[in-house]
Amino acid sequence: MRSAAPEPPDTRAAELVRSAVLADLARRVVADCGADVGLVGVPDARGAEGAEGAEGAEDAMVLRHWAGTRADLLHNLRVPAGTGLGGRALAERAPAWVPDYRAATTISHHYDAAVGADDLYAMLGVPLVHDGAVHGVVYAALRTVVPFGDVRIGAVAELARTATRALAGAAAWGGRAAGRSAEAGLTPREHEVLRWAATGRTNPEIAARLGLSSHTVTGYLKSAMHKLGARNRVELAVAARERGILG
The missing domain is CATH 3.30.450.40 (GAF domain)
Structure with missing residues (x-):
């Protein structure tokens, strides 16, 4: 099924x-x-x-x-x-x-x-x-x-x-944030991983919560960093907030 x-x-x-x-x-x-x-x-x-x-x-x-x-x-x-x-x-x-x-x-x-x-x-x-x-x-x-x-x-x-x-x-707000996420080129999964990362969750914690592997979570975060021009998780969270993706 x-x-x-x-x-x-x-x-x-x-x-x-x-x-x-x-x-x-x-x-x-x-x-x-x-x-x-x-x-x-x-x-x-x-x-x-x-x-x-x-x-x-x-x-x-x-x-x-x-x-x-x-x-x-x-x-x-x-x-x-x-x-x-x-x-x-x-x-x-x-x-x-x-x-x-x-x-x-x-x-x-x-x-x-x-x-x-x-x-x-x-x-x-x-x-x-x-x-x-x-x-x-x-x-x-x-x-x-x-x-x-x-x-x-x-x-x-x-x-x-x-x-x-x-x-x-x-x-x-949820509707606006989703629209801004799409404008930035983020996929729904990238957006979801980004939201959890911004709360301070580690990659293994995010992986366990979403049913993914840590390697997959790392891939989503790297892709989001590239799309938002960030070099690390901190810059990624700042960039996402500045664009209204995280509120």
Whole structure:
């Protein structure tokens, strides 16, 4: 069976930034908003390849980032639109909250076991919206029954807006960086190796990460140096940054 083609470097870089932003969002919900648990659901990439009868990627999310959890039943949980609290926020494209998840009558109870395993009660879900599209949902949850006031809802919503702006900016930058890389004559693989080299990774480390040989990595770096007029790795990184290839 043929292996999947490698992702373009701009796609890989954008995904790394996206993951970092969303992981930080989960942590900040706990640190800045007084929640016991922070969760972030992202669009489900499986779509039609998921379980039989599964909704498409635009109609479901998977909980990929978390902070403060004690159990693992919420980890990587798939939530179709309209199910549970986050699924309701996803479907309505608006914040949703309940003071006591287990007793709530305004949501479905597909995930009571997972919520109960983490001893959660009050829960808030805020969709991550940009240009009318929902890019996920951030949750704030408490291990006590308490109504969500405007201050806490506003704080989580502001974190969601900040994260969404960061995601949009990273995506836009990734597109520009890829264009500048192509203008410099770099191949996608040269660009990818260059990005890792600029972070201080050694050739063997880059080779292990990308599934290449050290000799191949050396070849890509030498080719990139030639194209950018650099004599060593330091000059290569400087030249790439000056041209906007690395930001």
